[in-house]
Amino acid sequence: MPPVRALFLAALLCAAGSVRAAVLREASGLVQVRAAGADGWRPAGKTPRPVSEGDGVRTGFNARALVEFNGGSKLEAAGNAHFSVEADAPGHVSVNALFGTVRVSASASGGRSVSVRTPTCVVRARGDRVVFRATVAGGGSATIEVAEGTAGVEDNRGASVLLTKGERIEVDLAGLHAPTAAPTPVQARKNDLLAIMRRELGFELGRDADFAAAARESRRSERELGRALVDADGLRVRVEEYVVRPSADRLALVVMNGRSDGLSYWSWAGTFDRALPLNLEPVFAGLALSGSAATPWTVTDYAATIANAASSLVERGSGGHQVDVNGNADPLDDVAGGGAAFKTIFDRWGLYADGRLKRGYTGVALQSYNDQTASTTNDPLTGAALAGALPVVVLSNSFPDAASARRVYLESYGDGTSITREELAVEFGGGVAPRASFGSTDRNMELRYSYSGKTIRIVLPSNAPAVTRQIP
Amino acid sequence: MRYFLAAALLLSSPAGAVDWTPIAGVQALGGAHFFRGDRGSVSGNADAVFAPAIRLNDSWFLLPSVRSTYEGTRRVLDILGTGTSIEQRMEHKAAFRAIWADPSSRWRLKPGLSYKASLLKETRDEDWGDGLFDERLWTIGAEAELLTREPHSIRASLDWFQASYPNYTSLESLAAVQFQGQPVARELVGDKVLDRDGARMGLAFDVPVSERVRLDAGLSSVWSRYDRQRIVNEGGQFDAAKREDFLTSVSLAARMPHEWNADLKALASLSFGAGVMSSNQNGYDASRGRFLPRFYDYREFSVTPSVKLLIGPAREAVAVDLSLGWRRRAYGRRPAQDGAGVYNGGPLSTTEWSWAGTLTYPIVKRFSLVFTLERVSATSNQRFERFYRYAYEATSALAGFRWDW
Numbered sequence: 001m002p003p004v005r006a007l008f009l010a011a012l013l014c015a016a017g018s019v020r021a022a023v024l025r026e027a028s029g030l031v032q033v034r035a036a037g038a039d040g041w042r043p044a045g046k047t048p049r050p051v052s053e054g055d056g057v058r059t060g061f062n063a064r065a066l067v068e069f070n071g072g073s074k075l076e077a078a079g080n081a082h083f084s085v086e087a088d089a090p091g092h093v094s095v096n097a098l099f100g101t102v103r104v105s106a107s108a109s110g111g112r113s114v115s116v117r118t119p120t121c122v123v124r125a126r127g128d129r130v131v132f133r134a135t136v137a138g139g140g141s142a143t144i145e146v147a148e149g150t151a152g153v154e155d156n157r158g159a160s161v162l163l164t165k166g167e168r169i170e171v172d173l174a175g176l177h178a179p180t181a182a183p184t185p186v187q188a189r190k191n192d193l194l195a196i197m198r199r200e201l202g203f204e205l206g207r208d209a210d211f212a213a214a215a216r217e218s219r220r221s222e223r224e225l226g227r228a229l230v231d232a233d234g235l236r237v238r239v240e241e242y243v244v245r246p247s248a249d250r251l252a253l254v255v256m257n258g259r260s261d262g263l264s265y266w267s268w269a270g271t272f273d274r275a276l277p278l279n280l281e282p283v284f285a286g287l288a289l290s291g292s293a294a295t296p297w298t299v300t301d302y303a304a305t306i307a308n309a310a311s312s313l314v315e316r317g318s319g320g321h322q323v324d325v326n327g328n329a330d331p332l333d334d335v336a337g338g339g340a341a342f343k344t345i346f347d348r349w350g351l352y353a354d355g356r357l358k359r360g361y362t363g364v365a366l367q368s369y370n371d372q373t374a375s376t377t378n379d380p381l382t383g384a385a386l387a388g389a390l391p392v393v394v395l396s397n398s399f400p401d402a403a404s405a406r407r408v409y410l411e412s413y414g415d416g417t418s419i420t421r422e423e424l425a426v427e428f429g430g431g432v433a434p435r436a437s438f439g440s441t442d443r444n445m446e447l448r449y450s451y452s453g454k455t456i457r458i459v460l461p462s463n464a465p466a467v468t469r470q471i472p
Numbered sequence: 473m474r475y476f477l478a479a480a481l482l483l484s485s486p487a488g489a490v491d492w493t494p495i496a497g498v499q500a501l502g503g504a505h506f507f508r509g510d511r512g513s514v515s516g517n518a519d520a521v522f523a524p525a526i527r528l529n530d531s532w533f534l535l536p537s538v539r540s541t542y543e544g545t546r547r548v549l550d551i552l553g554t555g556t557s558i559e560q561r562m563e564h565k566a567a568f569r570a571i572w573a574d575p576s577s578r579w580r581l582k583p584g585l586s587y588k589a590s591l592l593k594e595t596r597d598e599d600w601g602d603g604l605f606d607e608r609l610w611t612i613g614a615e616a617e618l619l620t621r622e623p624h625s626i627r628a629s630l631d632w633f634q635a636s637y638p639n640y641t642s643l644e645s646l647a648a649v650q651f652q653g654q655p656v657a658r659e660l661v662g663d664k665v666l667d668r669d670g671a672r673m674g675l676a677f678d679v680p681v682s683e684r685v686r687l688d689a690g691l692s693s694v695w696s697r698y699d700r701q702r703i704v705n706e707g708g709q710f711d712a713a714k715r716e717d718f719l720t721s722v723s724l725a726a727r728m729p730h731e732w733n734a735d736l737k738a739l740a741s742l743s744f745g746a747g748v749m750s751s752n753q754n755g756y757d758a759s760r761g762r763f764l765p766r767f768y769d770y771r772e773f774s775v776t777p778s779v780k781l782l783i784g785p786a787r788e789a790v791a792v793d794l795s796l797g798w799r800r801r802a803y804g805r806r807p808a809q810d811g812a813g814v815y816n817g818g819p820l821s822t823t824e825w826s827w828a829g830t831l832t833y834p835i836v837k838r839f840s841l842v843f844t845l846e847r848v849s850a851t852s853n854q855r856f857e858r859f860y861r862y863a864y865e866a867t868s869a870l871a872g873f874r875w876d877w
Contacts, residue, residue: 061578079622080622138686139683170786173733174734177734177786189491190491190493193491193492193493193525193533194495194525196525196573197523197525197533197535198495199623200533200535200571201495201521201535203615204535206676206690208588210672210719210721211588211633211635211694213694213721213747214635214694214696214717215590215635217717217768219605220860221768223859223860224859225859226860230595234596235595235596235597236595236597238643239643240644241758241759242758244655244656244657244658245707252655252656253758253759254647254657256644258643263643263646263651265651267656269655278706279707280707280708281760281763283761284760307651428857428858428861441813442858461859462760462813467760
């Protein structure tokens with residue numbers, strides 16, 4: 001080969017070497033490349049491999065890619081990063097960082113231009129050697145940190161700043177923020193720990209919310225059922241109301257109260273002339289008043305009890321039979337509306353305080369309570385002779401407080417004893433309701449029975465006494 | 473001795489391998505709560521959390537945490553229909569979580585356990601620790617997280633729990649002992665009827681839909697088994713079977729950040745929620761002999777648009793949170809009642825509208841003033857409100873400070 005041609009070829013080869021394309025030098029994990037103008041991403045394949053202007057590179061989780069450019073500049077992409085090569089000429093390298101973190105080491109000596117463009121700023125290498133890191137987050141905001149040398153950062157509005165070693169700056173759509181000191185490796189590690197753990201703490205609170213919701217529902221149901229109330233004195237009273245069925249022909253409606261000083265209850269227990277249906281709705285509906293026709297079942301015996309651990313008041317009736325009270329001779333027991341109206345009337349009845357008879361009556365196939373005979377020397381239920389004649393009794397009632405919903409029934413006995421029944425309408429949330437609210441369906445009723453210096457208090461969640469009332 | 477050696481080994485790990493950083497926060501707010509026009513006493517709320525976050529090495533982290541809250545002023549997002557205006561609540565929780573997060577793996581595994589004591593003081597004769605609904609809650613479980621595109625991930629968790637109410641014993645079970653010989657208790661009556669155990673399952677993920685929209689979704693279900701509570705049958709008596717509840721909730725939220733300029737940014741959110749309670753327990757209205765099947769079952773839907781505005785430089789931005797909420801709950805099998813308690817057919821439903829505004833004003837680094845105003849308005853077709861208010865309006869106004877570390 002003639003020397004001139006050989007020299008020309010050598011010169012050409014040298015020139016070709018100096019303008020070689022950027023090279024993807026290392027790739028670990030999932031690294032993909034999209035050729036300029038192509039639609040799809042392809043695995044980077046074996047390295048080294050060339051990367052041309054317009055090519056895009058992206059990395060997957062925990063992956064890493066190292067690209068070497070003309071003039072020796074290097075770009076190292078961390079996991080979950082995405083960038084493309086804009087220009088790669090001997091004197092000019094430009095990279096478009098779209099997402100994630102890239103670390104660039106470059107030299108801008110000899111008039112070379114090395115820049116990284118993010119959605120919100122352009123970072124340019126200055127001087128002989130510069131190492132910087134650019135992190136692009138969602139929304140395009142970027143954080144630039146300089147580890148070595150000097151870099152110029154210019155936002156989309158034309159404002160610019162020079163960063164030197166150890167400085168960082170945040171840039172968003174609004175432009176450059178004030179530069180601050182970049183965290184030291186120790187600080188960065190701590191910040192990283194803080195970020196992970198704050199996130200975990202947030203998850204911990206989220207798990208709490210599910211358990212709290214379940215607990216809240218549990219409490220809410222108890223309140224909706226009226227099991228956690230406040231009484232007329234503003235004190236906690238727990239209430240449970242339920243039906244007990246000791247046998248097929250018996251049932252008891254019970255209202256149990258619990259206070260800090262113990263239990264008390266009200267109950268109505270009835271024995272019927274036949275087995276009751278499973279569905280007790282029609283049974284309760286006909287207890288106080290059967291209606292225009294006699295019910296298929298009749299209460300033959302009952303006991304209504306108010307009691308606590310120390311005392312009890314019991315009302316007992318027996319010999320129950322259904323009577324058309326609108327058809328009997330007593331106009332005072334008539335039910336409004338005319339027509340037949342059946343009620344159960346009891347032939348024998350007694351009121352017992354702590355097991356001791358206070359008053360009672362007897363009769364035979366009574367059609368009206370007018371026909372009853374007051375008991376004097378014998379127990380009306382058992383017929384047993386009493387130790388002494390029953391004292392006379394005077395019944396009265398009053399509203400002792402004009403402002404509050406409070407009514408007092410007094411039974412004064414000739415032997416000097418008395419039974420007081422106090423009815424109080426309880427304000428929602430505790431306390432005695434105003435007088436005008438007496439009878440309101442919004443209010444619970446509290447009953448206080450006093451006898452021989454002892455008091456039994458009962459808060460009733462329903463109109464159970466009215467539903468089961470047998471004796472007027 | 474073994475513990476001492478273990479601690480010594482831990483501390484003698486290569487320098488830099490073990491490091492820790494504290495996470496802490498305190499919020500204290502004072503204010504008043506108004507319920508149906510009645511003002512509760514002026515009181516305050518406080519919330520403090522402390523968690524020393526520990527990195528054992530590049531893969532293992534520990535997150536012990538303690539949190540205490542006190543609530544003297546009720547929030548409108550709480551159960552409100554109870555009318556116990558002096559209600560106060562305290563919660564104390566200790567939790568421990570280990571986190572395995574190897575940098576080379578997409579997975580994070582997080583076993584953990586926690587204990588929480590909730591104390592309620594609702595009436596003036598209840599002292600702290602004597603509250604009827606005081607609760608003790610133990611949980612133990614684990615979460616697995618799969619990182620998709622950081623910081624987004626999919627998380628699945630399973631926790632076993634045990635909740636007990638030490639001060640709640642059914643009156644009926646107590647009566648069975650105290651009033652023996654009287655027909656005052658049913659067969660099979662249980663004592664600690666609110667105590668329950670069970671499991672919580674959770675699945676959640678967040679994903680960027682576009683540069684401007686992110687989706688958060690979650691599904692969680694709490695299965696509760698009431699070991700001492702029997703099923704009420706049609707006759708108002710107990711069957712041998714025990715109560716079991718499933719409380720499932722689903723949420724989906726679209727979050728849309730927007731930035732007008734450096735001094736004005738916003739995060740708008742639109743959240744949808746649905747909840748289903750499914751319980752095998754029935755109800756029984758004793759004074760009417762009315763059987764109420766599947767008494768606790770309900771379905772609930774909610775929609776909550778909200779926006780958070782950040783005004784001012786990022787590090788000291790004033791934050792304004794505004795939200796509007798709509799929620800409807802329908803009890804499928806529980807009939808509504810009229811004012812006298814008579815059942816009038818249709819299923820009970822409630823509708824709730826709420827709005828809230830919070831202003832967070834930074835004073836110095838990590839320290840902000842907080843002002844909150846919340847209001848809720850509830851309506852219902854349930855007219856019987858002797859025990860629980862279904863229709864009400866309530867407002868809470870609070871002001872205080874927040875400190876974060």
